[in-house]
Amino acid sequence: MHLPTMPEAAEQWVAQRIVAAARSRADSLAVVMGPISITYRELDRQSNRLANELVARGICKGSLVGIAVERSIGLIISVLAVLKCGAAYAAIDPTYPTDRVTAMCSAIPLSLLITTEQGLGMRPPFGAPRLHLDRDGAGIDARPDRFDLVETGPNDLVYVVFTSGSTGVPKAAAVHQAGWANLMQWFVSEFDLVASDRNLIVSSFSFDITQRSIVMPLLVGGQLHLFDGHAIDSEGMASVIHAQNITLMNCAPSAFYPLAESGSGRELLTSLRWLFLGGEPISASRIQAWAEGPQTGTRVVNVYGTAECSDVSSFHILTSYENYVSQGVPAGKPIPNTEIFLLNEAGAPVPDGDVGEIVITGVGVGKGYINDPAMTAARFEQDWREPTMRIYRTGDLGRWSPGVGLQFIGRADNQVKIRGNRLDLGDVETSLRQDVRIRDAVAVKHVAASGMETLVAFLLLEEPHADNSKIVEDIRKAMARRVPSFMVPSCVQVVDAFPLNPNGKVNRKQMESVFLSAAVLVPDDEMSREEVAIAEILQQILDVGHIGRDSNFFDLGGYSALVTEALSEINNHFDSAVTIYDFLNGPTVGDLAACVEQTRSKQETVRAH
The missing domain is CATH 3.40.50.12780 (ANL, N-terminal domain)
Known part of the structure; x- marks a missing residue:
């Protein structure tokens, strides 16, 4: 037709x-x-x-x-x-x-x-x-x-x-x-x-x-x-x-x-x-x-x-x-x-x-x-x-x-669009494999129930590491020096093996279905009331599971267009004045909670005078 x-x-x-x-x-x-x-x-x-x-x-x-x-x-x-x-x-x-x-x-x-x-x-x-x-x-x-x-x-x-x-x-x-x-x-x-x-x-x-x-x-x-x-x-x-x-x-x-x-x-x-x-x-x-x-x-x-x-x-x-x-x-x-x-x-x-x-x-x-x-x-x-x-x-x-x-x-092939930018998942994987610490990589596009699109990468490392969160962050920073920001996966997970389908190819659908948010690095009982409230706000916006104090907004799948929404929700909730630049400089739950406290203290000081 x-x-x-x-x-x-x-x-x-x-x-x-x-x-x-x-x-x-x-x-x-x-x-x-x-x-x-x-x-x-x-x-x-x-x-x-x-x-x-x-x-x-x-x-x-x-x-x-x-x-x-x-x-x-x-x-x-x-x-x-x-x-x-x-x-x-x-x-x-x-x-x-x-x-x-x-x-x-x-x-x-x-x-x-x-x-x-x-x-x-x-x-x-x-x-x-x-x-x-x-x-x-x-x-x-x-x-x-x-x-x-x-x-x-x-x-x-x-x-x-x-x-x-x-x-x-x-x-x-x-x-x-x-x-x-x-x-x-x-x-x-x-x-x-x-x-x-x-x-x-x-x-x-x-x-x-x-x-x-x-x-x-x-x-x-x-x-x-x-x-x-x-x-x-x-x-x-x-x-x-x-x-x-x-x-x-x-x-x-x-x-x-x-x-x-x-x-x-x-x-x-x-x-x-x-x-x-x-x-x-x-x-x-x-x-x-x-x-x-x-x-x-x-x-x-x-x-x-x-x-x-x-x-x-x-x-x-x-x-x-x-x-x-x-x-x-x-x-x-x-x-x-x-x-x-x-x-x-x-x-x-x-x-x-x-x-x-x-x-x-x-x-x-x-x-x-x-x-x-x-x-x-x-x-x-x-x-x-x-x-x-x-x-x-x-x-x-x-x-x-x-x-x-x-x-x-x-898409009929391996190309996807993430927030308006067309990219080839194979290109992302090729760039990831340039890192000598990575044995293999698979990239997938994850679409949350809210409609939020996230580029997710699963990695097989050459050697096991005690702290995967640190090496993941190092890998993302190294990749950011090689490719545009929209090609850097928002979430990277280290896995032991890739699931395969009956013909021996990587089962991308299965990998996307088992997508998990970043691991919680601080137990809930050690988080302040402000941190718990911010974690709940980010959970709702990002449509992800558990979030802890050290969870990073961008590692959880957040991207630039959602920063304004997150800022608005946080400032409305706390009556604070956190700015975009505050957010970019400190995107973890703990950083944001500390920034909320700082801006509220400044506001109270101004009111007192």
């Missing part, structure tokens, strides 16, 4: 449309980050100067330029400058560990790497010459502020993002001009984007969501706002949304839940027109009260797709939250110039209502993995109806339901 779409063709590539918007909205604000802002005139001029510098360094149509710049106005200037040159950019988050950045840069043929002192600074070379926006700033500023846009064709690359790979080497998924322009034109027309729109970016630059977030407002002369706070500061995000009248936002559902669930923060979200959630299934129950509230005029859109197919292939505008709570949120219908098929293992279409692999075809299908021809051949196949087109086998499972369209069921 395929899902048809309406024909609609993009008239201009993304860079051309941004340049046109810059000329018509020259004196309007283009990019804002805290107190710093830049007009479209300056965005155009500064990106022209950087484009001239890039050309002087040999960048031309077909070049691939790495961008490893912290979230800043300089990042946006860099993206636009590369596109003006007719080149493509590779999105690299400079906050990733050095080993991961090295793996990314080594995996693709970079002609140049744009960075800053704050970005990659003095970290080791990554296989490509560097251009420092700050260190080389004087030379860039001396370049002409006029630049003739280099013409590109529909099959030329526009950007590359990295996805997790089972070998431990990140796969570089390449998106071309036609697919990207088609997606962005659809966003503009479908959701009536206009110059008064303001979009807020809160996601990592390496995330495919961020690429559309950057472009979306700039196509229509709107404002792009860059969040300059901590990634888990939901209160700060809500404040920016309110203060800057943000109308558009793209993020993973888990990043938005704390905003929707904060009673005091909901009133700060009233300016939002459209909220685009993607990267993982939406838990409708967590946003229902906010979405159906009297102050909410926001329309929520579930966007489904893959990095390999220009990010978004289908969408569904949420309307019936009660149904979604029981039946799940549909992935909906395809965007223009896209078709979606559901095929069985033999490659034949499945009947309506049956589960099949989601296969995508159309203009959005990308160029494959530029560093992995074998995986490209396995995932990207020729469209049997049109030899000039290709299909992409997503590895996702779905079913076609009349009236609602495509429904996402889950």
Whole structure:
């Protein structure tokens, strides 16, 4: 069964449309980050100067330029400058560990790497010459502020993002001009984007969501706002949304839940027109009260797709939250110039209502993995109806339901999504096995009854240890230096053996079913009243078993989006003033109890005076 779409063709590539918007909205604000802002005139001029510098360094149509710049106005200037040159950019988050950045840069043929002192600074070379926006700033500023846009064709690359790979080497998924322009034109027309729109970016630059977030407002002369706070500061995000009248936002559902669930923060979200959630299934129950509230005029859109197919292939505008709570949120219908098929293992279409692999075809299908021809051949196949087109086998499972369209069921292979970040469990296991203390490792995704997702790893150690908790913490810290934080298991357990199924393979389902929370390190009778109360709060939020004084919030499966919820519950219970930074610096039950006592003592001292 395929899902048809309406024909609609993009008239201009993304860079051309941004340049046109810059000329018509020259004196309007283009990019804002805290107190710093830049007009479209300056965005155009500064990106022209950087484009001239890039050309002087040999960048031309077909070049691939790495961008490893912290979230800043300089990042946006860099993206636009590369596109003006007719080149493509590779999105690299400079906050990733050095080993991961090295793996990314080594995996693709970079002609140049744009960075800053704050970005990659003095970290080791990554296989490509560097251009420092700050260190080389004087030379860039001396370049002409006029630049003739280099013409590109529909099959030329526009950007590359990295996805997790089972070998431990990140796969570089390449998106071309036609697919990207088609997606962005659809966003503009479908959701009536206009110059008064303001979009807020809160996601990592390496995330495919961020690429559309950057472009979306700039196509229509709107404002792009860059969040300059901590990634888990939901209160700060809500404040920016309110203060800057943000109308558009793209993020993973888990990043938005704390905003929707904060009673005091909901009133700060009233300016939002459209909220685009993607990267993982939406838990409708967590946003229902906010979405159906009297102050909410926001329309929520579930966007489904893959990095390999220009990010978004289908969408569904949420309307019936009660149904979604029981039946799940549909992935909906395809965007223009896209078709979606559901095929069985033999490659034949499945009947309506049956589960099949989601296969995508159309203009959005990308160029494959530029560093992995074998995986490209396995995932990207020729469209049997049109030899000039290709299909992409997503590895996702779905079913076609009349009236609602495509429904996402889950993954057919070893890839999972944890809080919006797609990763390959084999990649996690490969990274774990790099530790000489580990004989073998198995990673699984655990979904609690509350819907909370946790990456769990089970380890066989080379030698037994008297204190497994210490070696586990050492292993997690070592892994955090090699891979992004979302690939570091929240819970690690040492086991004596892995359960096997009848064919001799590791029984992952059984391992996930016997998932246990971290061991209690301090008996209950030695815990203070404050520690017992905090333990009970964390038990409820994390949906785990027994918690002791030395139990660590993050080791129990907690993650950034839940910190705000835990903080709110603790401060409400004790009438205390524990901050996010207090929590991050002391995430155990004992640490939090001590912090509660300290903040209450300070409050009492202030009241006494």
